[in-house]
Amino acid sequence: MNSLLGHLLVLDLADETASYCSMLLGGLGANVIKVEKPGGDLSRNIGPFYKTRVGKISLPFLYNNAGKKSITLNLEIRSGRDIFRRLAGRADIIIDTFPAGYLKRRRLDYDRLKALNQRLIMASVTPFGQTGPRKSCTADDASISAAAGLTHLHGHLQGSPVNPVGNQASSLASLFAVSGILLALQNRSVTGKGQSIDISEQEAAASALVNPFVRYFSEGAITHRNGRMRWDNMAGIFPCSDGFIFLTFDREWDILMDLMASDNYDPYFNSAEWKDPVYRRQRCSRIIEAITAWTRTYKVAQLFELGQSMRFPWALVSDMASLKENPQLKSRGYFSSTGLSGTTPELALPGMPCIFDGNRGIPTLKVPLAGEHNDEVYGQMLSLSEEEIARLKKNSVI
Incomplete structure (x- = not known):
């Protein structure tokens, strides 16, 4: 003790x-x-x-x-x-x-x-x-x-x-x-x-709620709930074949597109304008749809290891049973x-x-x-x- x-x-x-x-x-x-x-x-x-x-x-x-x-x-x-x-x-x-x-x-x-x-x-x-x-x-x-x-x-x-x-x-x-x-x-x-x-x-x-406060006091913008996606739509929870994973795809954009292309997913994001973060945020629904189709082909553990190998902050969405058996916590x-x-x-x-x-x-x-x-x-x-x-x-x- x-x-x-x-x-x-x-x-x-x-x-x-x-x-x-x-x-x-x-x-x-x-x-x-x-x-x-x-x-x-x-x-x-x-x-x-x-x-x-x-x-x-x-x-x-x-x-x-x-x-x-x-x-x-x-x-x-x-x-x-x-x-x-x-x-x-x-x-x-x-x-x-x-x-x-x-x-x-x-x-x-x-x-x-x-x-x-x-x-x-x-x-x-x-x-x-x-x-x-x-x-x-x-x-x-x-x-x-x-x-x-x-x-x-x-x-x-x-x-x-x-x-x-x-x-x-x-x-x-x-x-x-x-x-x-x-x-x-x-x-x-x-x-x-x-x-x-x-x-x-x-x-x-x-x-x-520091970030929502800062947005409001500096920009007058009220942060609203956004379902499974982060407020800026550049990160969120996506389905896999055996569960869910949290993915970020803002700074990781170029590498993520290469990964999807290597799996024969060509989500028509190859043109130069898609490299602009502002342009992407204005068209986030198309990005979310494409990434969702791609993540469904993977198991959660596969995407987690893939993301961590590239130092991406991707994470498994754990329930209580998986937390109890989590090797890190154990x-x-x-x-x-x-x-x-x-x-x-x-x-x-x-x-x-x-x-x-x-x-x-x-x-x-x-x-x-x-x-x-x-x-x-x-x-x-x-x-x-x-x-x-x-x-x-x-x-x-x-």
């Missing part, structure tokens, strides 16, 4: 929109304590599910919470908030996804907590940030993608926009949260003081095993997408049961007696 952050204590108050942030910190060795409401976090009920001997388990929860400790704590009552303040006094980092103003109304906002612990760093991930006219608006990953401009660029121009697949907005927000936390840690090492970090999911997702140990404490058969899941001195960071650890570490945290960290812990449980504080 990599222990780059092994000296840090993280309190994870995040739901599924930012659990990936604390998972990454935990993968680097941080001691992450997930603070759940009594009975367990609602994200434990988000599918798809994995069937086990003891019931079904949320796969997203399993992936985002491997290696964390879990305590239960009711922040809606005063005694629960008092306990949280004691934990915050010891913590290095708090990550939360509560709506703007939620913690302030409960007197658990950063300004109050830093009075207890000036070294505390607090990262708040919300749909639209802590300020602005939409700070209190509700959203999920799909609606954030729509609000950030991602959805507008997915699908065919003639049809409706299509929701991007995967949790792109929340994943980007989590990565920005990690970056902000690491920068705040560096600053703390100099000043001795922590700070609050305000992460907007909308802004994080919109950061992926050779780098991208998939790791995890499970639910003592009950779940091992299951392969994606690991951290970076390696430190040969160590990927996320170890093979179990996913905690809700409140599994109550006795350890409340007993050892806060020095509560067994009787006190039992009373807290009886009174629905934990």
Whole structure:
């Protein structure tokens, strides 16, 4: 296990929109304590599910919470908030996804907590940030993608926009949260003081649209969705005999034409005007039709190897099954095993997408049961007696 952050204590108050942030910190060795409401976090009920001997388990929860400790704590009552303040006094980092103003109304906002612990760093991930006219608006990953401009660029121009697949907005927000936390840690090492970090999911997702932004602000041109083709029609996804491949054919034009001619495909692009990129873009439909006919005669692997041999950025279009068996990912140990404490058969899941001195960071650890570490945290960290812990449980504080 990599222990780059092994000296840090993280309190994870995040739901599924930012659990990936604390998972990454935990993968680097941080001691992450997930603070759940009594009975367990609602994200434990988000599918798809994995069937086990003891019931079904949320796969997203399993992936985002491997290696964390879990305590239960009711922040809606005063005694629960008092306990949280004691934990915050010891913590290095708090990550939360509560709506703007939620913690302030409960007197658990950063300004109050830093009075207890000036070294505390607090990262708040919300749909639209802590300020602005939409700070209190509700959203999920799909609606954030729509609000950030991602959805507008997915699908065919003639049809409706299509929701991007995967949790792109929340994943980007989590990565920005990690970056902000690491920068705040560096600053703390100099000043001795922590700070609050305000992460907007909308802004994080919109950061992926640099090229469309530049086109609009410099040219006034709005980039529209373009189906299987890139916005300029000089790259796209083409069918092969056994799948699909992503091809570029702008700078590769002359060599691609030679390749097609060697296969007896003469797509009437020999005249001098076709060497002009602007001329080609104005007549892209004829080019796409010709390349499609050519790629159908190849297998995906053949075209991939052919393109790579010429240093072309061509790529196989992978599905989940082919990704699981991808030799590159396998050779780098991208998939790791995890499970639910003592009950779940091992299951392969994606690991951290970076390696430190040969160590990927996320170890093979179990996913905690809700409140599994109550006795350890409340007993050892806060020095509560067994009787006190039992009373807290009886009174629905934990």
